[in-house]
Amino acid sequence: MNWLDFSSEAFTAAFFLYCAAFISYAIAVAGKRWSNRDPQAHVARWSKIGFAAAILAWVLHLTFFFTRWKGEGHIPTSNMYEFMTFLAMAVMFAFIIVFLIYRNPLLGAFTLPIIIIIVAYASVFPSEVQPLNPALNSIWLRIHVTTAATGEAFFAVGFAAALMQLIRVVDLERTDKAGRRARWWTEFSLIVIIVIIGFLISVFSFRGAGYDAKFSQETVEIAEDGTVNSDINEVVYSLPPIVSPYNSDIVTFQPFLGMDKPLFEAPSWMTGVNAGRKLNTVIWSIISGLVLYGLLRLLARKPLIAVIKPHLTDIDADDLEEISYRAIAIGFPVFTLGALIFAMIWAQIAWSRFWGWDPKEVWALVTWLFYSAYLHLRLSRGWQGTRSAWLAVIGFLVVMFTLIGVNLVIAGLHSYAGV
Incomplete structure (x- = not known):
């Protein structure tokens, strides 16, 4: 059996099932306004369909992971393609844990797009098996990378809940400066996501056309x-x-x-x-x-937050904040172990020093300090509501810069991960 070909087919099937799960959750959330009989039954039915599709997609994603591991002979987390696919799988795992606690279909409607974007982003990079860098040939590759990615996955779920909270509480009727500023920054958060989607559309469109x-x-x-x-x-x-x-x-x-x-x-x-x-x-x-955002605005004829907000009115903003906080609280100790403690042990083994101010090490520390500040301000200073939500959103942007910007833009000892 060709394990690599089988893993590729499983990964493709997982991607389409993730898309189906998102569509099901979107129908569960948006379609309840169209259901004339029993809106709650409509939500429950489509939410179950979405969760079943998501679980099946995750099983196929696990199949991809282990069959590629079998085909390569080492854990598939040694380059950007493999790491991002693992991160998407970890986000799905974090979503399953949080969803089983809170049973809120809105969480699926906001988290599944993150998984889909990460999977699509991973596909931008070469998927061919590459020789393992000698520094990566260690059991600490499995421990460090997997725990760090799992911690970041819970941060992603916290980000999704926090973004929902910001859209839920934004006041579309306020005309004062503070109200306009709140609407603009919340809309800007969606624009950032759409820019990433626009990048993926551009890459795959020109790649499909064979441009070079x-x-x-x-x-x-x-x-x-x-x-x-x-x-x-x-x-x-x-x-x-x-x-x-x-x-x-x-x-x-x-x-x-x-x-x-x-x-x-x-x-x-x-x-x-x-x-x-x-x-x-x-x-x-x-x-x-920006072109994609303009087209969406042209179709909607109003800001995107005004399109999404009506579907969030049935959920308490405090519940969304609780989901965001719990997800980050779970992810923080896991990230601490993976990105700092295990990373330092591995650095000592690979490079004979615990710390070397490598850009990836510095930004991992910045991420840890940011989420430390988030937890401190929320628990000790009473930073709740929109302030807490904005910290969760900004924190995940720091995570994404650590994953993407440092790997692909800033040179350092971790630059091999961007190949």
Whole structure:
């Protein structure tokens, strides 16, 4: 049996079942307004369908994980594709735990999209089996990575509940400055999510069309002894180049919408062979996300929070805050063990030091300090309501920067994870 092919098929099936589970939860939440007979029975029925689909998807996701492990010969968490797929599986596990406690279908309607986005984001990266970096060949890979991801998964569920809470309590009728500011920032939180979705749509659309452009870039380095070293690198774009690499020449370029060359060159201070390509990806993400947001606004003819808010009126905002807090309270000690304690033990074994101020280590510490502050302010200072919800939302943004920004943008000892 080809374990890797089987795991790939299981992963694809899991993705579509996650989508089906989200649709079922969305029908459970939104469709109760259309049910003329028994809205509660409608919610219960579709919620059960959604949970069953989610459980089946998770089982297939586990199948993918263990069959890929069997095919590779080591735990599949050693690169961005594998880690993000594991993170999605961990978020599903965290959702199951929290959902079984609170039995609220709204949680599924908000958490399943996060899982779907993470799975789709993982698919952007190469899925081929890659040689295991020697530093990763340790049992601590299994312990450190899995516990850290599980802690982050519970933070994701806390984020989903906190975002629901913010939309639930926002006042659409207030005209004062504070009211307008609250509406704008809540809507902006949705825009950030839509920008990520726009990025995924752009990548898969141009990938499906077979688009690519290539540049040759010359990099020059001056050594301490004055020696000048130059190197020629090839940079491949999968999105139409709005920004070309600094000090580069076009090798191949497929025209797009009348654009037969990049609009401008990446600034010289952006170092790294792929700096221009990364800037180009950020620009495409923002453009795609804003276009998608504009289309959604055009269809809805009102802010997206005004579309979602009516479906949240049946749930108490305090209950949403309790769900968010409990999820974060569960995830925090798990994250502490995985991202700090186990990571330091592994760092001592792999690099002969517990701490080295590597960017990933620093941002893991920043994440831990942020959630420590969240728990302290909520428990000791009485920060509840919207203040607590905003901390949960911002905290998960810090998590995502630690996972994505540090791995893909900032160079360091953990950069192998971005390959």
